[in-house]
Amino acid sequence: MYYGLNLISLDKLPRAMELQAVALNNRIYTLNGAYSCGFDMPNELYMYNPAAGYWCKKANLPYVKNTFSLVSLNAKIYVVGGNIKNNDVQSGSIEEYNPRTNTWIVKSEMPSPINSFGVTAINNSILIIGGYSKGCFTNEVYEYNPGNGKWSKKADWPQMDMCLSASVIDNKVYTISGNGIIDEYDYFADVWHTKSKLLENRHDFGCAVCDNQIYIFGGWASEKSSFKVEKILDSIELYDPNSNYQGIIGKLDELKWGMGTVSILNKIYVLGGCLTTFPQEMSFSDALSVYEINH
Numbered sequence: 001m002y003y004g005l006n007l008i009s010l011d012k013l014p015r016a017m018e019l020q021a022v023a024l025n026n027r028i029y030t031l032n033g034a035y036s037c038g039f040d041m042p043n044e045l046y047m048y049n050p051a052a053g054y055w056c057k058k059a060n061l062p063y064v065k066n067t068f069s070l071v072s073l074n075a076k077i078y079v080v081g082g083n084i085k086n087n088d089v090q091s092g093s094i095e096e097y098n099p100r101t102n103t104w105i106v107k108s109e110m111p112s113p114i115n116s117f118g119v120t121a122i123n124n125s126i127l128i129i130g131g132y133s134k135g136c137f138t139n140e141v142y143e144y145n146p147g148n149g150k151w152s153k154k155a156d157w158p159q160m161d162m163c164l165s166a167s168v169i170d171n172k173v174y175t176i177s178g179n180g181i182i183d184e185y186d187y188f189a190d191v192w193h194t195k196s197k198l199l200e201n202r203h204d205f206g207c208a209v210c211d212n213q214i215y216i217f218g219g220w221a222s223e224k225s226s227f228k229v230e231k232i233l234d235s236i237e238l239y240d241p242n243s244n245y246q247g248i249i250g251k252l253d254e255l256k257w258g259m260g261t262v263s264i265l266n267k268i269y270v271l272g273g274c275l276t277t278f279p280q281e282m283s284f285s286d287a288l289s290v291y292e293i294n295h
Contacts, residue, residue, distance in 0.1 A: 004238075004249045004250060004293075004294040005215065005236060005249065005250055005268065005291040005292065005293065005294060006291060006292050006293075006294050007253065007289060007290070007291055008267075008290050008291065008292045009289075009290040010253070010287060010288070010289055010290075011053070011287075011288040011290070012286050012287070012288060013030075013046075013055075013271060013272050013286045013287070013288055014046055014055050014057070015286060016272065016283075016284035016285055016286035017030075017032040017272050017284050017286070018032065018033075018257075018258035018259070018272055018273055018274045018282075018284055019031060019032045019033075019258075019259070019260045019271060019272045019273075020068070020069065020070035020260050021070070021260025021261065021262050021269070021271050022070050022071060022072040022077055022262060023072065023262040023263065023264050024072045024075065024077060024099065025075070025099075026050070026051070026264055026265065027047050027048065027049055027050075027099075028047070028048040028050065028260075028262050028264070028269060028271070029045060029046070029047050029048075029058070029070075029072070029077055029097075029099075030045070030046045030048070030260050030271055030272070031043050031044070031045050031061065031070055031079065032044055032272075033064065033065065033066045033068075042060045042061070042064060043060060043061035043064055043065060043079075044057070044060055045057075045058040045059060045060060045061065045097065046058060047099070048271075048288075050264060050267070050269065050290075058097075058099075058102055059097075059102050059103060059104060061079060061095060061104060062095070062104050063084065064084065065079065065082035065083065065084050065091055066082055066083050066115075067081075067082050067083050067115035067116050068080060068081055068082030068083075068091070068115065069081060069082075069117060069118070069119035069128075070119075071119045071120060071121050071126055072121065073121040073124070073125075073126060073146065074124065074146070074147075075099070075100075076096050076097065076098055076099075076146070077096070077097040077099070078094055078095065078096055078097075078107065078126060078146070079094065079095040079097070080094050080110070080117075080119050080126065080128060081093075081094075081110060081113065081114045081115055081117065081128070081131070082115050083115050089113075090113035090114060090115055090132075090133065090134070091113055091115070092109045092110040092111075092112065092113035092114070093106055093108075093109055093110070094106070094107045094108045094109070094110065094126075094144070094146075095107060096146065107146060108144065108146070108149060108151075110128070110142070110144075110151075111142055111151055111153075112133050112134065112138075112140075113133060113134070114128070114131045114132065114133040114138070115131060115132050115133075115162075116131050116132045116162035116163050117129060117130050117131025117132070117162065117164070118130055118131070118164040118165055118166035118175050119166060120166040120167060120168050120173055121168070122168050122171065122173060122187050123171075123187060124145060124147060125143045125144060125145045125146075126143070126144045126145075126146065127141065127142070127143055127154070127166065127173060127185075127187075128141065128142045128143075128144065129141050129157050129164065129166050129173075129175055130157050130159060130160070130161055130162060130164055130175070130177070131162050131164075132162045137160045137161055137162055138160070139156045139157040139158070139159060139160045139161075140153070140156060140157070141153070141154040141155060141156060141157050141185075142154065154190055155185075155190045155191060155192055156192075157175065157183065157185075157192065158181075158183050158192050158194055159175070159177045159179070159181055159183065161177040161178050161179060162178065162203075163178045163203035163204050164176060164177045164178060165205065165207035165216070167207060167208075167209045167214050168209070169209060169212050169214070169241055170212070171186075171187055171188065172184050172185065172186060172187070172241070173185035173187060174195075174214060174239070174241060176198065176205075176207065176214070176216065176239070178201065178202070178203040178222070179201050180197045180198035180199075180200065180201040180202065181194060181196075181197050181198075182194070182195045182196045182197060182198065182239060182246070183195060184241065195241070195244060196239065196244050196246055197246070198216065198237055198239070198246060199237060199246060199247065199248055200221065200233060200235060200237065200248070201221055201222070202216070202218070202219030202220065202221055202233055202257075203219055203220055203221075203222060203257070204219055204220060204257040204258050204274075205217055205218055205219030205233070205257065206218055206219075206259045206260065206261030206270055206273075207261055208261040208262060208263045208268045209263055210263040210266060210267075210268055210293055211266065211293055212240075212241070212242065213238055213239070213240045213241075214238070214239040214240075214241070215236060215237075215238055215261075215268060215291075216236065216237040216238070216239065217236055217252060217259065217261055217270055218232070218233050218234055218235070218236075218252050218255070218256050218257050218259060218273065219232075219233050219257045220232050220233065220257045220277060221233060232255040232256060232257055232274075232275070232276075232277060233255065233257070234251045234252040234253075234254065234255045234256070235248050235250075235251055235252075236248065236249055236250040236251060236252060237249065252270065252289070253287065253289055254273075254275065254285060254287065255275065256273035256274055256275050256285050257273060257274050257277075258272075258273050258274040259271060259272050259273030259274075259285070260272060260273075266292065266293050267290055267291065267292055267293075268290070268291045268292075269288065269289070269290055269291075270287075270288070270289040270290075270291065271287075271288050271289075272284060272285050272286065272287065272288075273285045273287075
């Protein structure tokens with residue numbers, strides 16, 4: 001059985017922006033600059049309290065990055081990889097944010113600099129999957145344990161792609177590539193299996209897990225085997241790992257990509273995003289949309 005979504009409320013961000021978002025202690029943390037290629041503004045960190053409905057500005061990332069990934073683990077937030085210096089240099093750094101002290105530190109260096117990859121937290125570690133490194137796509141998978149600082153190489157991802165998502169359900173990792181292929185990773189067996197395919201190919205989409213089902217929001221579609229943008233999407237697609245069902249279940253309130261998506265207490269929050277694509281002048285959304293599971 002699968003569950004649809006009901007849009008239950010609309011609110012505003014502190015300003016219009018594209019971003020990534022994570023949930024931590026029933027709060028939402030957002031960091032802008034995750035997708036855009038400009039370096040004309042700092043990476044601003046905000047915290048949103050859904051229960052009280054207010055935003056709070058936090059400490060900026062110490063230097064400007066884009067095309068990074070954001071993940072939370074053990075009461076800390078991590079900014080992984082990305083690009084620096086006007087998009088010319090890939091970053092291999094991992095920055096750690098401590099919400100208790102509102103401070104950033106550089107935590108580690110990756111085995112190889114990378115951007116536009118999938119990231120998720122599992123078993124007190126961070127998994128880094130696929131992406132773009134040293135001028136080409138990669139299918140390499142690395143595990144990083146912030147507790148002991150150790151890196152380990154894992155089984156290669158079956159795809160060779162970037163702009164993917166990674167989610168965890170019942171100790172299994174589910175990736176969705178830009179060409180729509182869904183793979184399952186058994187963390188403890190270190191084995192990948194290809195499971196299904198989305199109905200619509202999409203890149204830079206939003207993705208959130210709720211009630212052990214994966215919800216996919218918006219994104220942009222490209223021509224086959226290229227990154228030339230054909231259209232921006234507003235569709236919401238669902239994948240149920242238990243039944244291997246996938247289907248389109250609704251639409252966003254606007255066409256967009258590069259939004260943040262998080263799940264808290266059976267609600268999914270869709271935040272900001274890009275409304276235009278290159279080579280147009282970039283335009284961003286300031287919408288905060290809240291969806292509730294329709295049982």
